[in-house]
Amino acid sequence: MTQPRDPYLPIRERYQAVLARMASAAARTGRPAEAVRLVVVTKGQPLAKVQAVLQAGAQDLGENYPEEGVAKMEAIGQPDIRWHMIGHVQRRKAKLVLTHYDMLHSLDRLTLAQRLERLAAAQGRVLPVLLEINVGGEASKFGWPGWDEAQWPRLLPEVESVLQCAHLQVQGLMTVPPPVAEAEQARPYFQRLRKLRDFLAARFPQARWDELSMGMSADFEVAIEEGATMVRVGTAILGPRTRL
Numbered sequence: 001m002t003q004p005r006d007p008y009l010p011i012r013e014r015y016q017a018v019l020a021r022m023a024s025a026a027a028r029t030g031r032p033a034e035a036v037r038l039v040v041v042t043k044g045q046p047l048a049k050v051q052a053v054l055q056a057g058a059q060d061l062g063e064n065y066p067e068e069g070v071a072k073m074e075a076i077g078q079p080d081i082r083w084h085m086i087g088h089v090q091r092r093k094a095k096l097v098l099t100h101y102d103m104l105h106s107l108d109r110l111t112l113a114q115r116l117e118r119l120a121a122a123q124g125r126v127l128p129v130l131l132e133i134n135v136g137g138e139a140s141k142f143g144w145p146g147w148d149e150a151q152w153p154r155l156l157p158e159v160e161s162v163l164q165c166a167h168l169q170v171q172g173l174m175t176v177p178p179p180v181a182e183a184e185q186a187r188p189y190f191q192r193l194r195k196l197r198d199f200l201a202a203r204f205p206q207a208r209w210d211e212l213s214m215g216m217s218a219d220f221e222v223a224i225e226e227g228a229t230m231v232r233v234g235t236a237i238l239g240p241r242t243r244l
Contacts, residue, residue: 011049012056014237015040018220022231025224036224039084041216041234043068044241047075053237054081062086062105062232066096073100086174086213086232088142091115098127105174105213105232108132108142113162120167128169130213131162133196135189136178143175146196159200163207172211172229173197183219190214190226 023033042050043064063069064087085101094115107129120127132143144155177189193214201209215223217236
């Protein structure tokens, strides 16, 4: 009698395939596979798929909406999972992010940093964060303006203010580039983020600038070739989302 096929076997297969592609991309730049962390984006995915990718070996999960992620955390109940907030955070959701998430990729404005700083100080916690940069000049995207290199010096006062938040640990930058038809077309945006990271690191050497969170399902290999240390991959592993 034929055994029924595991309905979530494709998730395990795709997860391993993405890891292999990541390792190959890292090797092309002389880096080991472990130099790049895979954050599996579980936004809009049912709990069964999330559990399947955890069984496949995933340790880092990314969510766009604080409440959705918290509901999954409570349902899964695994304390060893690292949860990443990768979506835009409203000020009123700051406490939820601070209380439940291990890292915030999308710190996109000074007012949010100041709100998080006050909350983190009250909790006695230090939150690792990445500064979100708008590298394409899209009005629909959040983040500090980073598309015009000539204007980068104007970012310095606000970046300095964020760095002065004792309970926020800035570890690098994050971006979501404009949509492109081919992955290769995203390369200039990743190069721009890396160059901006180097610009900020030269001016604020006391801070950590190790992380570059860039690259998603359609372009993560190009992002890794351009220095990504974290890639955020969802549909290439879990398939289409059941809801937006």
